[in-house]
Amino acid sequence: MSVQDHTTAEDFFAPEVVADPYPLLERLRGIGPVVHHEAMDLWMVIGFDDIKWCAARPHVFEFPAEWQVGTFGVNVMQGFDDERHDAIRAVWSPDFNRRHVQGYRAMITPMVAELVEAFAERVRAGEAVDLVDAVTRRIPTFVITELMGIGPERRAEYSRWSDEMARIPQAMIDSDPRRRERTLAEAFAARDEMLDALRAEIARRDGVETPDVIGRAASEGATATMSLDERAANIASLVFAGYETTSKLLAHSVLMLARHPEQRALLERERDRIPAAVEEVLRHCGITMMTPRRAREDVEVHGVTIPAGATVGLMFSTANRDPARWEQPARFDVTRAPKQHYAFGFGLHHCLGQSLARLEADIFLNELLDRLPEWDVPEDIDFGTNFFIRGPKAVPVSAA
């Protein structure tokens, strides 16, 4: 670790880092505004304002398309920074428009209520139940398959494929080649099955556009701008983007409210505080750790020259605890007045599904507090091995 030359050799894959990355992240902040990890060959931008500057300049900091091609087989929306990006995003953005998303409440609420009721009943009966398996990983899968017009009998498959694909981002920068290759082989097999299924679903619509995520792929706009493979890959990227992230948001919120029972009690009494509480979970818990970019030219960020061709990591989790922006940023406090954070990114590629994620979290917390106003979780929670989309692997919940 060197303050003078802005480098670090920290092991991001160490188990204690996934369990709690914040000590490492704060050490990075102490090194400087831009920190170069030589083994991963990653230039990490740390501060809120610097990330905003970088994310606002997609023509200087392009998305490294090979990450998308590597993940999906072809480039998808997020990997383009030009009119192609706009044309592709425009196909699906109506379904994720903030106002339009509110209309999904009626579809989502009964399903969440049913899952939470079954879960709460078991907890009240004295069982310690894993929230992740019983509830939180099922909600986003249900929602996205409903939005895709896919029936319940196929849901488990999409869930399994998504679980496998969620391992890809971290594997891509794993410096252990054997571990990397093994993980990627398994994940790509699942991806190919999902793409086959999606191509078949799109073909089944037989060129007739229907108002669902798969049906949009049959529109004139979609077929004019993308091949069948590209349309399937873009839908896969939507499924992938909204599953692990949302599931972990819900799990983090239950964990944090167990650790802060007085804040949980406040939310139970004052339900209109829940949206602000969700923003605090997003800020505090660092679900999406970073997003990658590539510098197209030598560029100076806060006095540090990043060379052309460098892979740049915009470290959302450090920015969300920037002490220049938040008082006592490490403190979880649902009563903070929400301030813009980077849990959903920033700029051109900002999360398409953010309104949907917020809606799911709002419904889930209300249904949970209705049925189980108090709960306990153990001291020791397993965060698995996924550093880049971080969240508890399991959350055993018992009655308080």
Place this chain on the structure above:
Amino acid sequence: MKIVVDRERCVAGGECVLACGEVFAQDDDGIVVVVDEHPPEELREAVEEAIEACPAAIIEAVDDAA
């Protein structure tokens, strides 16, 4: 109507520009700029679209005082 935006909370998504480019633009940092603070009535529908599409919900159209 008068267009009011909260630039502090803008996420530079550009949805507003796509919905109504006559009223909304982005500066070099991608943050919303209102180019026409008092757009004509025929743009109301497009302005509503921008308001609905904004992921950060930072756009308002307030009625001008009589």
